[in-house]
Amino acid sequence: MEHSGVGGQAVDAYRKALATAASAAAYAVMARGVARELLPPELRAAARWASSALLARLGRIKKERRTLVVRSQQAAAGAGREENLLFDAARAYLASRLDPRAMRRLGLTLARAKDDDGRATWRKVLFLEPGDSTVDVFDGVRFHWACVEAPSGGGGGKKKARRGEPGTGGDRDFVLELSFDAEHTEFAMDQYVPFVMEAAEEVEERDRALKICMNEGRTWYRVNHHHPATFDTLAMDPDLKRRIVDDLDLFAGRRDHYRRIGKAWKRGYLLYGPPGTGKSSLVAAMANHLRYDLYDLDLSHVHLNTSLQWLLVGMSSRSILVIEDIDCCSDAMSREDGKAAARAGDGGADDEIGNGAASDSDAPLPPPAKSKSKSKNDQGFPASEGVTLSGLLNFIDGLWSTSGEERIIVFTTNYKERLDPALLRPGRMDMHIYMGYCGWDAFKTLARNYFLIDDHALFPEIQALLAEVEVTPAEVSEMLLRSDDADVALRGLKELLEEKKQEAVPEGKQGEEGAGKA
Known part of the structure; x- marks a missing residue:
């Protein structure tokens, strides 16, 4: 009986609790309905926010x-x-x-x-x-x-x-x-x-301030780099500009990709075209876009292949190595005949090195000297010592090229055809970029940079002349710099283009035109 009495009390307590919970739930539902009918939306939102904040705070208190x-x-x-x-x-x-x-x-x-x-x-x-x-x-x-x-x-x-x-x-x-x-x-x-x-x-x-570095011997000397060129101000074809920017951004974000495929994280660009077409400005824009330091390598100051290795080790990661006008060094970096370079040191009669057969013999090549009859160059190094093409190739993509990461190598040249094909293959120069004469799109960029204009009465005539004559962006910039008045500067540019058009007409044809007019 005692056990059944205890059990009955438990059942009664359970029933009372259940009834109380049901009543509370009913009151809550009724209160919610009344609140929905009587309270304005602002007060209901405030109540919900207060309850959520209280529950969140109670939850945070419990967390370790x-x-x-x-x-x-x-x-x-x-x-x-x-x-x-x-x-x-x-x-x-x-x-x-x-x-x-x-x-x-x-x-x-x-x-x-x-x-x-x-x-x-x-x-x-x-x-x-x-x-x-x-x-x-x-x-x-x-x-x-x-x-x-x-x-x-x-x-x-x-x-x-x-x-x-x-x-x-x-x-x-x-x-x-x-x-x-x-x-x-x-x-x-x-x-x-x-x-x-x-x-x-x-x-x-x-x-941080960007740096531009110049070499002397095996040492880099650094100064702050303040070139203002950007891709927005470059006078070049918009589609080509977009391709270059996309390629740079893709390269800069592919660290894991290069590690996964087992390749050194570097990329090469060849910039070629006539003088004054903006090759140096493009290099500066690349450095400013990526926030990379610039290393301007002067091969005439490098006398041994081992010096190239020291210079490579001295470069930082996230940098651009530039060798400008590499076509001027093409003869000096030929791999064909080592004897020709040796004869040059002895005052031999033949001062040119052929670019025919591509032999892998490591021909020692002298830096330029004022007199061929001297056995030593101006810096006191024997004329038979110098940088070879194979030494430069090892510098670009040999084992030493992995001493740093995220590097870009840029060659500039006015004459692409003079370069040894070994320098141009993919893996060394991955992207070949032709920097041509000033076209209509490039001119519009220059006009916007100089005068903040997108249209002018002389634009149609200038557009027609640009399609007929060859003028570099540097020549156009020079004419636009001569006056702060857009009318004056554009008239001067139009006159320059007309003069170039006349100069491009063959002399015989000019004589015929003169006779016809007479």
Whole structure:
């Protein structure tokens, strides 16, 4: 009886709870209906938002949190300490993400920089002050960054304050704390932290000044590169321009592709055409578009094949190597006859090296000397020493060419037919780009650059003349530079084109026309 009494009480309690729940549900349904009928939409939306926020906050409270501590310095292999690259990367990344309008307090410092014209200037840099924090969302996951001061983990010495950081140094260390839900630990370590490092590299790359490097011997000398050429201002065929930009962008984003297929991450471009057609400007536009440094290789300053290897090792990744007017060196880089170069060192009568049979003999070739009778050139090197074509080919795509990644090699020439075919095959020069005379589309680009105009009364006549005469973009630019008045400059260009048209008429035909007119 006792057990049955306990069981009966449990059943009664269950029934009462069920009845209470049913009543509560009924009241809730009724209240919801009343609210829908009586409350305005704004109040209903506010109630839903408040309930969602409360539930979300209660859910966050229940979740376990993880915190990664990123110190400004870390213990080195020896007794000292070294900079923490992740700390610097996180600061650079956060500086690009912080919004002064949304933060109550921010640190601000100035960093030295140079503008596009090379003039010294200052760049504003934002950072978190100790005690401040911000939230970053990556792929839907919230990451909380906070800057705090903590006792330094160093060996008792006082740490020198780092430029642009909060505080005054001393024995305090500046720490960034990265917090997130524990369930996202692997995501944070494997994806978010590498993303922060890559984003910081992009910020640094965007802010740094481009360099142009010239060689002397086996050493590169660097200066800032401020060439203003861009693909928007280049006077060339729009379709060709688009193909070049697409090819460059495809190359720059194919690191994994080149590794997968087992090829060095490099690409070659041959720019050929008459002088004054914009080959050098195209190279500068390529460097500005990709944010690559330029290396201008002068082969007359290189006296040994091994010097080429040293120069290659001295180049950075993400760079463009340029050898301009390589046709001028075509004879000096022939592989046909090593004896001819040796005779040149002894004052032999034959100073030309044939371009016929393609032998692989490594003919030593002298740099240009003022007198053939000298046994040494102006730099004191024996005339029998020099760069050979096979040495240059090894420099371009031999084993040493893999000493860096993401490199572009550019040859420019006025006479493509003079070059050894070995230089032109795919894998060395992958894309051959003809830089021709100024056409109608190129002229319209120049007119827009110089005078901000897309139409003019003289355009139809100039278009007809451009179809009949050969004029380089450099000649057109020179005429447009002679006046700030578009009418004056375009009339001068029209006169130049008419003169060229007259010069192109054969003399005999001109005489016939003169006799007919008489």
